[in-house]
Amino acid sequence: xxxxxxxxxxxxxxxxxxxxxxxxxxxxxxxxxxxxxxxxxxxxxxxxxxxxxxxxxxxxxxxxxxxxxxxxxxxxxxxxxxxxxxxxxxxxxxxxxxxxxxxxxxxxxxxxxxxxxxxxxxxxxxxxxxxxxxxxxxxxxxxxxxxxxxxxxxxxxxxxxxxxxxxxxxxxxxxxxxxxxxxxxxxxxxxxxxxxxxxxxxxxxxxxxxxxxxxxxxxxxxxxxxxxxxxxxxxxxxxxxxxxxxxxxxxxxxxxxxxxxxxxxxxxxx
Numbered sequence: 303x304x305x306x307x308x309x310x311x312x313x314x315x316x317x318x319x320x321x322x323x324x325x326x327x328x329x330x331x332x333x334x335x336x337x338x339x340x341x342x343x344x345x346x347x348x349x350x351x352x353x354x355x356x357x358x359x360x361x362x363x364x365x366x367x368x369x370x371x372x373x374x375x376x377x378x379x380x381x382x383x384x385x386x387x388x389x390x391x392x393x394x395x396x397x398x399x400x401x402x403x404x405x406x407x408x409x410x411x412x413x414x415x416x417x418x419x420x421x422x423x424x425x426x427x428x429x430x431x432x433x434x435x436x437x438x439x440x441x442x443x444x445x446x447x448x449x450x451x452x453x454x455x456x457x458x459x460x461x462x463x464x465x466x467x468x469x470x471x472x473x474x475x476x477x478x479x480x481x482x483x484x485x486x487x488x489x490x491x492x493x494x495x496x497x498x499x500x501x502x503x504x505x506x507x508x509x510x511x512x513x514x515x516x517x518x519x520x521x522x523x524x525x526x527x528x529x530x531x532x533x534x535x536x537x538x539x540x541x542x543x544x545x546x547x548x549x550x551x552x553x554x555x556x557x558x559x560x561x562x563x564x565x566x567x568x569x570x571x572x
Contacts, residue, residue, distance in 0.1 A: 319392065322378050326386065340383050347376045405429060441468055455524050458513040466517065475518045478511065485511045533568075540564035 325335040350373040357365035381392035406429050408414035409422065416422055444464060448457040465471075472478050485508040492504040516523040541549070541560045549557065 318374070318378055319382075322375070322382050326382055335379075338379070338383070340380055343376065343379055343383075347373075347380075350376055405433075441465070453524075455513070455527065458510055459517065459523060462510070462514050462517050472518075475515075478515050478518055482508070482511045482515060536568055537561060537564040540567055 322335075324330075325332045328336065350369065354366070354369040354373045357369040360366075377395065378392060381390070381395055385391045404411045406426050407422075408425065408429075409416040414425065416425065441464065445461050448460045448464075451457075452460065472481075485504065489501070489504040489508050492501045495501070513523050516526070538549075541557075541564045544560055544563065545552070552560070
C-alpha cells in the first residue's frame with residue numbers, strides 16, 4: 303500500500319541522511335562527527351531521549367519537533383556509522399522494526415482475536431519469547447533485561463510491576479508501609495556504621511520500597527521526582543531574583559528565609 307502523502311516525508315528523511323553522510327565525509331566533513339564512534343555517541347541517545355520526553359510533557363510544539371529531530375539524528379548517525387563499517391543501513395533498521403511490529407500485532411495484521419489491552423500484552427510477550435527461542439520467558443531473564451537497558455528508577459518500577467503480576471505482592475498497602483518502616487530503620491542503623499557499601503545497599507532497599515508504594519498508589523515515581531527537581535530549580539531561580547550578591551554570601555538562616563519567600567511566591571503565582 304502506497305501512501306500518497308509519503309513523498310514529503312521521504313524527501314525530508316533523505317535530506318537528513320544526505321546531511322549526515324556529508325558530515326561524515328572524510329573529504330570536507332566535520333572533524334567532530336568524523337571522530338565519533340557508535341560507543342562515543344551512546345550518551346547522546348540517552349540525553350536526547352530525555353530531552354524529547356521533557357518537550358512532550360511541556361506541550362511546546364516547536365520544542366517537540368526540535369527534540370524529536372535530535373533523537374532521530376542519533377538513529378541516522380548510528381546507521382551511517384554502521385553502514386560505513388559494512389554492518390547495516392538505516393533501511394535495515396526501518397525494515398526490522400516494521401517486521402517486528404507486524405509480527406507482534408497479529409490481531410491487526412493477522413487473524414488473531416483480542417478482547418482488550420491485556421490480551422495484546424500477553425500476545426506480545428508470548429511472541430517475544432518465541433522469537434528468543436523460548437516457549438516461555440523466565441521471570442529472572444525479564445527482570446534482568448530491565449536493569450541492563452533502563453535507568454534505575456524506571457527499571458525498579460518495571461521490576462516491581464512484573465514481580466507483583468507474578469504473585470510477589472503484599473495483601474494490602476499496610477504491608478508496604480510496614481516494609482517502608484523496616485527499611486528506613488535498617489538504613490538508619492547502616493548510617494551509624496562506617497560501611498559505605500552496606501549504607502548504599504540499605505538506601506537502595508528503601509528506594510525500592512518507595513517505588514512499590516508509588517505502584518500501589520498508581521503514581522509515577524520518575525515523573526514525581528522530575529517535578530520535584532523542577533520545583534527546586536524554580537525556587538532557586540526565584541530566590542536569585544531577590545538578591546544582589548551570590549547565594550554563597552548568605553547565611554543558612556537568610557537562605558531559608560529566601561527559600562520560603564520564593565516558595566510562597568511560586569505557590570500564589572502558580
